[in-house]
Amino acid sequence: MTNYIPIVIFTLVAVSFPIITLLIAKVIRAGSPDPVKAEPYECGVAAETTAFDTRFSIRYYLIAVLFVVFDVETIFLFPWAVMFDRLALFGFIEMMVFLAILLAGYVYAWRRGALEWA
Amino acid sequence: MWAEILVIVIKVVVVSSVLLTLVPIMVWVERRGAAMIQDRLGPNRVGPFGLLQPIVDAVKLITKEDLTPSGVKGVDRLLYLLAPSIALVVAISVFIAVPFGFDPGLKLFGHAIDGFIVAPNLNLGILYIFAIASLGVYSVVLAGWASNNKYSLMGGIRASAQMVSYELAMTISVVGVLMVSGSFGLQDVVLHQSGTWFGFIPRWNVFPQIIGAITFIVAAFAETNRLPFDLVEAEAELVVGYHTEYSSMRFAAFFMSEYVNMVTASSLIVILFFGGWTLPGFATPAGWLGALVSIGIFAVKVAFFLWFFVWVRWTLPRFRFDQLMALGWKTMIPLAVLNFLLVGAGMALRNL
Numbered sequence A: 001m002t003n004y005i006p007i008v009i010f011t012l013v014a015v016s017f018p019i020i021t022l023l024i025a026k027v028i029r030a031g032s033p034d035p036v037k038a039e040p041y042e043c044g045v046a047a048e049t050t051a052f053d054t055r056f057s058i059r060y061y062l063i064a065v066l067f068v069v070f071d072v073e074t075i076f077l078f079p080w081a082v083m084f085d086r087l088a089l090f091g092f093i094e095m096m097v098f099l100a101i102l103l104a105g106y107v108y109a110w111r112r113g114a115l116e117w118a
Numbered sequence B: 001m002w003a004e005i006l007v008i009v010i011k012v013v014v015v016s017s018v019l020l021t022l023v024p025i026m027v028w029v030e031r032r033g034a035a036m037i038q039d040r041l042g043p044n045r046v047g048p049f050g051l052l053q054p055i056v057d058a059v060k061l062i063t064k065e066d067l068t069p070s071g072v073k074g075v076d077r078l079l080y081l082l083a084p085s086i087a088l089v090v091a092i093s094v095f096i097a098v099p100f101g102f103d104p105g106l107k108l109f110g111h112a113i114d115g116f117i118v119a120p121n122l123n124l125g126i127l128y129i130f131a132i133a134s135l136g137v138y139s140v141v142l143a144g145w146a147s148n149n150k151y152s153l154m155g156g157i158r159a160s161a162q163m164v165s166y167e168l169a170m171t172i173s174v175v176g177v178l179m180v181s182g183s184f185g186l187q188d189v190v191l192h193q194s195g196t197w198f199g200f201i202p203r204w205n206v207f208p209q210i211i212g213a214i215t216f217i218v219a220a221f222a223e224t225n226r227l228p229f230d231l232v233e234a235e236a237e238l239v240v241g242y243h244t245e246y247s248s249m250r251f252a253a254f255f256m257s258e259y260v261n262m263v264t265a266s267s268l269i270v271i272l273f274f275g276g277w278t279l280p281g282f283a284t285p286a287g288w289l290g291a292l293v294s295i296g297i298f299a300v301k302v303a304f305f306l307w308f309f310v311w312v313r314w315t316l317p318r319f320r321f322d323q324l325m326a327l328g329w330k331t332m333i334p335l336a337v338l339n340f341l342l343v344g345a346g347m348a349l350r351n352l
Helices: A002-028 A059-082 A084-111 B002-037 B053-062 B074-097 B126-133 B136-146 B150-181 B186-192 B210-223 B248-273 B287-313 B321-351
Strands: none
Touching: A002 B002, A002 B053, A002 B074, A002 B248, A059 A084, A059 B150, A059 B321, A084 B321, B002 B053, B002 B074, B002 B248, B002 B287, B053 B248, B074 B126, B074 B136, B074 B248, B126 B150, B126 B186, B126 B248, B136 B150, B136 B248, B150 B186, B150 B210, B150 B248, B150 B321, B186 B248, B210 B248, B210 B321, B248 B287
């Protein structure tokens, strides 16, 4: 448990810093609210729609899904990497098998055009 | 017990204040460095060499009006107000697991210092750093989403795709380093890099793992949203991206977190690939002097990479978004995998 005391203290400091600076700013900053000032920035023109009507490419979702798959892969790699010296050749071959399966998925995603951005 | 807590508190205070003091210094270095590269003067009026300019900037920012764009209500308003704080908290707390000097068994108030690192016995090390650092995406995405501005939204969405893609390359390129050092703890990673090969090549990971080092540095640039990868705030297309609507101290929080992230990224580059505080052919003296010298060596190396960040920013043009994603997925990830395969093959052959 004592190993985690520094983390708790440091996180408290890290959390309190933005709170304190924002509170100080709240006390001393200028404030003259105006409905025109509060409009979202649109190069000087009043916005016709809200930002939530903006369309964006479906590929962003695709990247997010691919990320989850490959991020889990890296999580598997980490303990293997640390134990590598003790696992010896067996561990190396095991990981080659694991990577070959992943590579199949990677090549599939690439050939289906999931990584293209045109 | 109390001596132990006192030691921890001193470490926390020193590390966090040094980290936050580096922000104005880096702002000054960046502005003067930009001026130097672009052959102009830069800020030189406030104080000697313009050194007080960042303080004046901070005073200006803190007294500015804090605007919330209209249409940001309810939960969106909460997220809008929370996002800059998340950015700053995440940026600062990553530094918990970063060691910054050699400890020859020093004592303070009769209690061992346990290495120059805030959390010495944290056996997660690099895993903790990656876990916390990846939370930084939330601040950018939430800021972009909650701002009710289409430029912010585009910046936030680009940020999610970019940071997520380069995080993969970043984590995979570290695997090779973990294989040779056999530990998650960054202190062990540095210890493993002391000494030389053949008497003159430092045992730094950058030499056998040059591919991993390059992928890690490139990914670090993308993760900190610095040029040539600042698609997130590409001012020619997106105004300034996710923090378009932010003003006053909330904007400053994003700004500070960017510079703190740069310091952390430089420290990680130095620790993982450039030997941390080790210097070949140089035996650190015993006692406090040795500790200070090692911290000095580490600081010089980190300072070089901080300058490297500035240097690259004013040298390279920005990528196009499709080029960015192609580089991340089709070049960086295969290269990072190749790096640890080479390391693994080398180690397996040596152990045969």
